[in-house]
Amino acid sequence: MIHSLLSGDYPRSRLLTVLLIAIFIGLALGPFLFSGTVAFRTMGLIVVFILVVAAYDLMLGYTHVVSFAHLMFFGFGAYGVAMALDSMGSNFTAIAVGTGASLLASIVVALLLGLLSLRVKAIFFALVTLAIAFSFMVLVNQLYTLTGGEDGMRVAVPRELGPAFRLDEPLTGFSLLGWLWGVVTNPLGLVEVTREAFFDVRANGRLLMYYVSFVITLVLFLGMLRLVNSPFGRVLLAIRENEFRAEALGYRTVYYRTAVVVLASALATIGGVMFALVTRYITPESTLDFELAVFVLLMCVIGGMGTLYGAVIGATVFLIAQNYLQDLLGVLSGWMEHVPVLAMAAPLFGSDRWLLWFGVLFVLSVYFFPTGIVGQLREWAARRSRAGEELVEGEKVDEPASHGA
Amino acid sequence: MASENPVIETRDLTIQFGGHVAVNQVSCAFYPGTLTSIVGPNGAGKTTWFNLISGQLRPTSGQVLLHGEDISRLPAPTRADKGLGRAFQLTNLFPNLTVLENTRLAVASRYNIGYNFWNMAARRQDITDKAMHYLTQVKLAHRADYVANGLPHGDQRKLEVGLLLALEPEVFMFDEPTAGMSVDEVPIILDLIADIKAREDKVVLLVEHKMDVVRSLSDRIVVLHNGELVADGEPAEVIASPVVQEAYLGAAQDETEQA
Numbered sequence: 001m002i003h004s005l006l007s008g009d010y011p012r013s014r015l016l017t018v019l020l021i022a023i024f025i026g027l028a029l030g031p032f033l034f035s036g037t038v039a040f041r042t043m044g045l046i047v048v049f050i051l052v053v054a055a056y057d058l059m060l061g062y063t064h065v066v067s068f069a070h071l072m073f074f075g076f077g078a079y080g081v082a083m084a085l086d087s088m089g090s091n092f093t094a095i096a097v098g099t100g101a102s103l104l105a106s107i108v109v110a111l112l113l114g115l116l117s118l119r120v121k122a123i124f125f126a127l128v129t130l131a132i133a134f135s136f137m138v139l140v141n142q143l144y145t146l147t148g149g150e151d152g153m154r155v156a157v158p159r160e161l162g163p164a165f166r167l168d169e170p171l172t173g174f175s176l177l178g179w180l181w182g183v184v185t186n187p188l189g190l191v192e193v194t195r196e197a198f199f200d201v202r203a204n205g206r207l208l209m210y211y212v213s214f215v216i217t218l219v220l221f222l223g224m225l226r227l228v229n230s231p232f233g234r235v236l237l238a239i240r241e242n243e244f245r246a247e248a249l250g251y252r253t254v255y256y257r258t259a260v261v262v263l264a265s266a267l268a269t270i271g272g273v274m275f276a277l278v279t280r281y282i283t284p285e286s287t288l289d290f291e292l293a294v295f296v297l298l299m300c301v302i303g304g305m306g307t308l309y310g311a312v313i314g315a316t317v318f319l320i321a322q323n324y325l326q327d328l329l330g331v332l333s334g335w336m337e338h339v340p341v342l343a344m345a346a347p348l349f350g351s352d353r354w355l356l357w358f359g360v361l362f363v364l365s366v367y368f369f370p371t372g373i374v375g376q377l378r379e380w381a382a383r384r385s386r387a388g389e390e391l392v393e394g395e396k397v398d399e400p401a402s403h404g405a
Numbered sequence: 406m407a408s409e410n411p412v413i414e415t416r417d418l419t420i421q422f423g424g425h426v427a428v429n430q431v432s433c434a435f436y437p438g439t440l441t442s443i444v445g446p447n448g449a450g451k452t453t454w455f456n457l458i459s460g461q462l463r464p465t466s467g468q469v470l471l472h473g474e475d476i477s478r479l480p481a482p483t484r485a486d487k488g489l490g491r492a493f494q495l496t497n498l499f500p501n502l503t504v505l506e507n508t509r510l511a512v513a514s515r516y517n518i519g520y521n522f523w524n525m526a527a528r529r530q531d532i533t534d535k536a537m538h539y540l541t542q543v544k545l546a547h548r549a550d551y552v553a554n555g556l557p558h559g560d561q562r563k564l565e566v567g568l569l570l571a572l573e574p575e576v577f578m579f580d581e582p583t584a585g586m587s588v589d590e591v592p593i594i595l596d597l598i599a600d601i602k603a604r605e606d607k608v609v610l611l612v613e614h615k616m617d618v619v620r621s622l623s624d625r626i627v628v629l630h631n632g633e634l635v636a637d638g639e640p641a642e643v644i645a646s647p648v649v650q651e652a653y654l655g656a657a658q659d660e661t662e663q664a
């Protein structure tokens with residue numbers, strides 16, 4: 001069962017397994033474990049970006065195709081569904097039409113992009129994607145009657161996916177962090193702390209949408225895991241490792257690379273649709289911005305390229321850092337302002353400096369973990385088991401399939 | 406032999422790099438069940454000729470024919486599908502994949518399953534078995550789980566040959582397969598090449614500098630010099646011919662004796 005679900009691609013590190021299970025549980029029960037709107041929003045973003053980053057990893061990590069247009073396809077989905085809802089009314093037909101149309105657009109554009117420019121050098125493809133992504137951004141900004149331009153547009157989701165659609169009785173959640181904090185700060189008042197940790201979870205359409213996204217990401221992620229462990233996935237690895245030799249063995253690498261670009265783009269489009277429906281407000285800045293493209297790249301690299309699990313870890317770590325590093329820094333700089341010597345340096349730790357600090361963390365992590373978090377964890381695990389039983393280096397490719405279905 | 410149709414043939418094949426003609430008007434046909442050695446000094450154009458035949462390069466003029474069909478404009482993958490297999494002079498593997506995975510990629514190419522994105526690759530036991538079969542042939546079975554670039558040089562060369570075998574082509578093109586191998590590894594590869602030659606329907610092209618090897622294995626020797634075909638015939642005859650003695654063998658034999 002597990003073997004089939006994960007396509008035989010296990011985390012291969014005990015710590016990584018623990019982390020992945022923690023993230024899975026955290027996201028599956030998240031609305032009932034973490035209170036507050038920031039937490040809810042962050043979880044929604046994590047779910048969406050796990051999909052987007054994993055799709056990016058198919059190109060970057062598995063095939064060594066560098067695309068700057070990934071977020072354009074994300075934008076296709078977000079704007080496609082938003083515009084459909086805008087013009088056709090807030091119903092599910094509009095969502096279906098918007099999703100279908102933007103998927104079709106993505107597939108056609110990605111196909112053309114792949115067939116026309118992947119024949120040439122990799123750098124050429126990268127440049128073409130940069131140009132076309134930029135053009136699309138300009139277009140979205142210009143067509144403000146349709147897209148709201150820079151101001152963005154509200155996504156008029158169907159009632160069933162909005163806050164107005166709800167059960168009369170709220171459900172009950174248990175704030176894990178609140179409780180832990182309480183236990184630490186007030187260990188004697190355990191009963192009181194525990195009582196206070198319970199909170200109301202509004203069982204509304206937004207919660208529904210969150211779970212819909214969660215399930216979509218989970219299913220598509222497992223599908224991608226299947227893909228990278230299929231014969232097709234092996235060819236992608238071959239292209240990454242040595243395209244010249246892959247061709248000499250009879251693999252038409254242009255078609256494979258085009259296929260992976262089309263696929264990744266379609267998945268990004270689905271991510272965009274989910275983003276629009278989850279956040280219910282989209283702007284060029286939140287969907288198409290170059291900064292966001294860099295973030296996706298960072299999530300992929302931090303997590304570990306070419307592992308897919310890296311997307312889960314990378315997206316989670318990055319988005320939590322993005323949302324909470326600011327708070328942390330705010331607290332830190334507020335505190336420093338009261339300390340005479342440190343007050344001068346306080347602005348350096350202002351909450352709007354989070355990107356600076358994130359950059360520092362990023363450089364350090366790439367320096368110490370060049371293969372990303374997942375790569376590093378696997379390396380440690382492999383080293384340990386080798387020390388244990390003199391195992392040979394390398395991936396275990398075959399396990400005489402313990403057929404569990 | 407000449408009564409049979411050639412499997413592969415080049416006609417006036419020429420390629421020019423800038424002003425330099427690396428392969429110049431080379432016409433030559435190869436027949437099933439024969440092993441032809443291609444010899445010539447460094448820079449003679451042997452590898453370039455191979456590249457033109459297996460599709461890594463397109464000719465400036467002239468043709469490559471496979472069973473009479475002009476394939477000189479087809480890309481390398483198509484030619485590989487049609488039965489042209491190539492092992493490279495400079496080892497050319499998938500460095501971070503395991504030895505087994507390298508070989509499975511070669512085997513799988515014949516199965517046309519590359520676009521299957523749903524079944525688990527590891528469950529194709531038939532492909533794994535076949536890959537292991539060829540790894541056993543090149544004496545690498547015990548290294549199956551090693552990463553390719555972690556292998557010693559000699560083993561990488563063996564894997565290079567293993568990939569060509571696993572591709573199961575009709576035309577085997579070996580470009581100095583034993584270069585850099587230790588003395589005890591060389592016979593393994595030469596025996597394998599002799600086995601292929603024994604199969605009536607296969608064509609073997611072998612670029613090799615070691616004259617003793619060439620003499621004992623070849624049915625025929627072709628000599629390239631400055632991109633031109635300067636001699637072609639029975640081994641003894643070619644080796645004895647003055648043009649060869651002068652153009653190549655003197656220099657090459659000095660080299661092998663030094664080595």
Ligand SMILES: Nc1ncnc2c1ncn2[C@@H]1O[C@H](COP(=O)(O)OP(=O)(O)OP(=O)(O)O)[C@@H](O)[C@H]1O
Pocket residue numbers: 422425427445446447448449450451452453454494
């Ligand atoms: N892509 C290229 N661009 C320019 N010149 C090239 C190219 N490939 C080969 N040459 C030149 O063509 C000539 C023939 O090279 P080739 O590699 O075919 O020789 P070779 O007979 O295989 O030699 P060796 O025994 O050293 O392997 C050389 O002068 C080489 O520099």
Ligand SMILES: [Mg+2]
Pocket residue numbers: 451452453494580
């Ligand atoms: Mg050569």
